[in-house]
Amino acid sequence: MKSEVRFLKKSKLPDFVAKIHQGPVFATVNRDGQSAYEKLSQDDYGQIVMAIAPPVESVKTFLFPARERVAVYPNAGPDSDGLSKLDEAQTVVGARACDLCALKSLDKIFLEQQVKDPFYEKRRQNTILITTDCVEPKDMCFCSLVGGKPYPEEGFDINISPLDNGYLVSSGSEKGEKMLAQAQELLSDPSEEQIRQRDQRRQQALAKIKEQNSEFETKVAPDKMVGKQPPEKWDKLSSACVECGACNFICPTCHCFFLYDQPRLESVDQNERKKSWDSCLLGNYAKMAGVGGMKPTPRPELRTRFENRIRHKFDWMPENIQLLGCVGCGRCIEACLAGLDIRDIFKEFGQ
Amino acid sequence: MTQQNPYMPMAARLEEVIDETPTIKTLVLRPEEPIPFRSGQFMQLTYPGIGEAPFTPSSNPREPERMEITILKTGKVTDILHEAKPGETLGLRGPFGKGYPLDKLYGNEVLLVGGGVGLAPLRALIYALFNEIDKFRRVTIKYGARSPEELLYRRQFEDWNKTKNTTFAETVDVASNGWQGHVGVVTTLLDGLDIDVENAYVVSCGPPIMLKFVTQKCLDLKFKPAQIYLSMNRKMSCGVGICGRCNIGPYYLCKDGPDMCYEEIMSYDNVF
Numbered sequence: 338m339k340s341e342v343r344f345l346k347k348s349k350l351p352d353f354v355a356k357i358h359q360g361p362v363f364a365t366v367n368r369d370g371q372s373a374y375e376k377l378s379q380d381d382y383g384q385i386v387m388a389i390a391p392p393v394e395s396v397k398t399f400l401f402p403a404r405e406r407v408a409v410y411p412n413a414g415p416d417s418d419g420l421s422k423l424d425e426a427q428t429v430v431g432a433r434a435c436d437l438c439a440l441k442s443l444d445k446i447f448l449e450q451q452v453k454d455p456f457y458e459k460r461r462q463n464t465i466l467i468t469t470d471c472v473e474p475k476d477m478c479f480c481s482l483v484g485g486k487p488y489p490e491e492g493f494d495i496n497i498s499p500l501d502n503g504y505l506v507s508s509g510s511e512k513g514e515k516m517l518a519q520a521q522e523l524l525s526d527p528s529e530e531q532i533r534q535r536d537q538r539r540q541q542a543l544a545k546i547k548e549q550n551s552e553f554e555t556k557v558a559p560d561k562m563v564g565k566q567p568p569e570k571w572d573k574l575s576s577a578c579v580e581c582g583a584c585n586f587i588c589p590t591c592h593c594f595f596l597y598d599q600p601r602l603e604s605v606d607q608n609e610r611k612k613s614w615d616s617c618l619l620g621n622y623a624k625m626a627g628v629g630g631m632k633p634t635p636r637p638e639l640r641t642r643f644e645n646r647i648r649h650k651f652d653w654m655p656e657n658i659q660l661l662g663c664v665g666c667g668r669c670i671e672a673c674l675a676g677l678d679i680r681d682i683f684k685e686f687g688q
Numbered sequence: 689m690t691q692q693n694p695y696m697p698m699a700a701r702l703e704e705v706i707d708e709t710p711t712i713k714t715l716v717l718r719p720e721e722p723i724p725f726r727s728g729q730f731m732q733l734t735y736p737g738i739g740e741a742p743f744t745p746s747s748n749p750r751e752p753e754r755m756e757i758t759i760l761k762t763g764k765v766t767d768i769l770h771e772a773k774p775g776e777t778l779g780l781r782g783p784f785g786k787g788y789p790l791d792k793l794y795g796n797e798v799l800l801v802g803g804g805v806g807l808a809p810l811r812a813l814i815y816a817l818f819n820e821i822d823k824f825r826r827v828t829i830k831y832g833a834r835s836p837e838e839l840l841y842r843r844q845f846e847d848w849n850k851t852k853n854t855t856f857a858e859t860v861d862v863a864s865n866g867w868q869g870h871v872g873v874v875t876t877l878l879d880g881l882d883i884d885v886e887n888a889y890v891v892s893c894g895p896p897i898m899l900k901f902v903t904q905k906c907l908d909l910k911f912k913p914a915q916i917y918l919s920m921n922r923k924m925s926c927g928v929g930i931c932g933r934c935n936i937g938p939y940y941l942c943k944d945g946p947d948m949c950y951e952e953i954m955s956y957d958n959v960f
Binding site for chain 2 (some may be wrong): 410446454469585593594595597599608610622626644652
């Protein structure tokens with residue numbers, strides 16, 4: 338969707354968010370030098386920071402909570418107790434282009450299979466996405482290696498491009514269009530110089546990301562580079578892994594979960610079913626019942642679990658949903674306790 | 689399954705519990721609404737407040753209002769399911785998966801190889817084959833259990849053997865007092881097998897180690913990987929291909945299986 342670009346003064350960002358938001362606002366703030374989402378009340382919109390490194394968490398958390406109730410039985414309908422209410426709008430401010438790429442995957446997985454996940458579906462419909470250009474990429478950002486750019490081009494409601502003295506805002510959806518209309522009095526026509534500055538900042542960010550990843554550039558497309566590999570390679574690549582699962586949980590496209598049941602505290606006669614994030618690297622992932630001799634987990638060795646994670650992202654997601662499972666956000670690199678760098682996969686198999 | 693919420697179980701009344709073997713029981717369930725299913729499709733059976741586990745019904749798909757699920761006592765959920773008493777309310781989600789490839793089997797010989805409680809999903813297929821037995825050239829059923837006491841559905845063996853176009857043979861790994869029948873793992877029943885290999889399909893269900901040896905044996909007998917179907921009934925959870933737990937390579941057993949053609953999965957690690 339093509340839309341006009343408007344200029345917003347730096348000092349008016351809190352008013353702008355106040356004007357357009359729907360439901361609670363989760364926005365990026367500077368938390369001890371780190372960019373992180375916080376739930377803000379209107380008095381605190383002044384804390385919102387856009388020209389900052391990408392937030393620690395991805396948008397996944399807001400659409401697919403780490404844990405939520407998905408059923409109460411017998412005889413009760415879906416009833417989530419997740420972070421955000423199912424039927425209420427929420428506004429996420431500060432998401433990045435890589436997050437939007439990841440949402441394309443999650444949409445295909447949760448909404449375009451034979452059965453829709455009604456929890457993801459409702460939150461997706463009710464979530465306003467206010468994104469921003471990455472003007473300060475982190476050292477581990479590598480979206481350029483997987484065909485991404487550090488600025489959103491589609492999939493947002495409103496995108497905000499930080500300039501020296503303000504922002505350029507543009508809409509990417511009908512909802513966004515309406516919001517810009519609501520905030521009209523805060524907006525003005527941008528100058529050519531401002532547009533030029535936005536484009537320049539975008540190119541600078543892209544150039545920085547390309548430069549810091551030059552040693553990882555591949556000759557083969559990322560969705561063609563891995564394939565079946567000898568076990569020794571996986572042993573080598575996974576040897577430092579401490580199986581904490583942080584890479585799974587922080588990954589914007591990882592979506593594995595498990596279901597578990599428990600009696601409901603609020604009601605003696607009812608039980609509830611919860612859905613909780615899971616990590617395919619953990620040794621007891623998908624553990625099965627069984628007596629001695631029957632295999633208790635599908636992949637007893639770490640190297641095969643590691644291989645499964647990598648091939649799922651680089652081989653099997655492209656095969657199943659035609660999208661790469663890695664968006665180059667670098668969050669797994671940042672989160673890894675063992676210092677593993679997923680870009681080593683590019684070096685090992687793509688060059 | 690409620691379309692609105694795929695995670696919500698439907699109430700099902702436990703009507704009868706059949707003691708099959710010292711470790712296996714069959715639960716006869718009457719769901720709130722009939723659940724039409726194809727043989728080989730699986731259900732998630734919930735014990736309220738404890739959890740759910742995947743099982744392929746062992747009953748005739750022509751009787752969707754009354755579903756039989758045969759369960760080996762082997763873990764948290766199955767232990768408590770074995771304690772369930774008639775009159776209790778359990779939960780069902782499903783059916784999930786593709787089911788057995790009946791369309792491929794039409795006009796061909798069908799070899800079924802079951803091990804232990806693996807005969808349970810195959811029994812639904814046996815009923816389905818018997819429902820239209822003239823459409824298959826011949827049905828050969830080979831079944832193995834650990835001991836004579838663990839032979840499942842023993843009361844039906846004679847009827848199966850008498851059914852048109854059908855032969856049935858059983859074996860036990862270890863004989864106990866009085867056992868006069870065949871002794872040896874189930875693959876020993878495949879030695880000298882009289883079958884038109886070129887026009888036959890194998891469908892096997894049992895523990896992973898058995899599936900591995902059955903597959904090897906069938907390949908030795910010159911079956912092609914495309915003619916071998918394996919029931920990978922094991923680790924499915926959501927049932928709809930999104931929770932990610934049951935993959936073999938790019939396949940999700942819950943939606944692409946749980947019965948997989950060996951040709952599709954043979955190149956991936958940790959198949960068995």
